[in-house]
Each structure stands twice: as C-alpha cells, then as structure tokens.
Amino acid sequence: MKFLLILFIAFFYSAKSWAAPARIEKTCQINPKQCLKLVEEQLNKGVEPKTSEWYRFKFLQIQALFELEQSQPLSKVLNELNSISTLPTFLQLKVYILSAKNAMFRNNVQDFERYKLKTFTLMKGLNLDTLDPYALIEYANFHIYLNDYQTGIELLLPLEKKFKDHPNSELKKTIYTNLGNMHALQKSYKDAFPYFQLAFENAQLSLNKHYALMTHYNVARSHQMLEMHEEAEQIFLDVLSEEKTISHPTIKNLCHYRLAIFYSEQNNQSIKIKNTP
Secondary structure: OOOOOOOOOOOOOOOHHHOOOHHHHHHHHHOHHHHHHHHHHHHHOOOOOOOHHHHHHHHHHHHHHHHOOOHHHHHHHHHHHHOOOOOOHHHHHHHHHHHHHHHHHOOOHHHHHHHHHHHHHHHHOOOOOOOOHHHHHHHHHHHHHOOOHHHHHHHHHHHHHHOOOOOOHHHHHHHHHHHHHHHHHOOOHHHHHHHHHHHHHHHOOOOOHHHHHHHHHHHHHHHHHOOOHHHHHHHHHHHHHHHHHHOOHHHHHHHHHHHHHHHHHHHHHHHHHHOOO
C-alpha cells in the first residue's frame, strides 16, 4: 500500500555556465524521451569532452536514462563518468546517487554500498546551507532508498520554510512531493496529506503534465489512506480522465487497481449487510 513514489528528481541548475541550449533544457523538463534524443544528438555532433557544455549534456543524459528506466545504457554512461577522476560537484553528486540507485535495481549490494559511501563522503565536504537547493533535494530523496525517511524530512524542512513564498513552482512541487512521500512511508498520512495537496497545486503551473498527473494520483491516494473513500473515488476517476489526453500507463493501471479494491470492498460490505439477520 504505497504511494506512487518519485524515485528521481528532474532538476535544473540555473547557473548559466552549466546551461544547455534553452530548447533542450525546456524539453528535458517535459519529455525525457525527446530530451534523451536531443542530448545524444548534440553529444554525437562532437561536443568537446570535459567542458562545461559536455558535463551539462551528460547530466541531462543520465537523468533521462534513469527516468526512462534504461538500466543498461545508464550503467554504461555512469561507468564512463565514474572513470573520470574529477567531475563538477553538481554532476559528481548526481553520478554517485544514480550509481547507487542503479546498483539497487540490479540487486548489486556491493556497488550500492560503495556509491552510498561515496555520496556521504562527498556531502560531508559540502556546506548544506549554501548548497544548491535542487542538489539538496536530490540528496534528501536518496534517503528514501535508505529507508531513512526522517533524515530526508529533516533535510527538506528548512527548504520548505525558505521557499514557502517563493514563486518557483518547479522547486516547490519537488519539495512537497518528497515530503509527502516520506511522511506517507512513515505511515504519517495526516502529515502527508497537505504536502500532496501543495505538490499538486504547484504542479498545475508546470509544463510537465506527467508530473502533474502523478501528483493528482497522490492526492487521491492520500484521501484513500485517510478513509475518505468517496472523495478518493472521484479523484481517481478524474485522474483517469486526464490520463487519456497524455497517456501514462503506470498511473492508469494504479488507478484501476485502487478503484478495483475500493469497489470490491464496497461489494463485500453490501453482501455483509444483506446477510445480517
């Protein structure tokens, strides 16, 4: 009985020195498949290795491969990047965390522990107060894989407070989604509920319709976990209606599964009432 987790964080550094062409950056916020195509086209054109542009394209490449669950190609690129002695901090953190996550998916405990240690060692040398907020969200999100939800929450709460009134909805939706997921995984459903609502509200301002749909699904689940079944049913139906316009098979299947459970329980309850003397 889990909420749909965001096990990746699509985040984009604002520093101009690391920016890819605006068209590609925008595409990568919305469509990982098209993002990967555009990024690999640029890399194949001969972007000079180990330049700021090359590092940025490699960042976008591994992010897209992870989102698309292309484990083998991802492993190949991660091995390439791990062989480079010094990477920019923003990319190094990403490489270590995705290497650990990818190792977990492949049930490679030794590699998972190795890259987890590398991640912690790197973070010890960084000042969390001045760290880019997206990098901090990435690190906090990693704690979901460690089943250390409370540490993840503690890392994110200062960001929530700092950016509460900030106009950056992209940033806020990822903070709220992660806080909602972590509270839900702790079975603190009442605490998770407002975060999922806030994630959904901020996601409505995003270009990424798949992310917005995911947050809407989480709102339905949060109602269901609080036994607000009629409200949850209507939201699941709304999500299914929205899904038809953008196609998201995973969320579609999850909605049908949750509704099937709800209708089955309703039916069983009706039978029980009928059979009551």
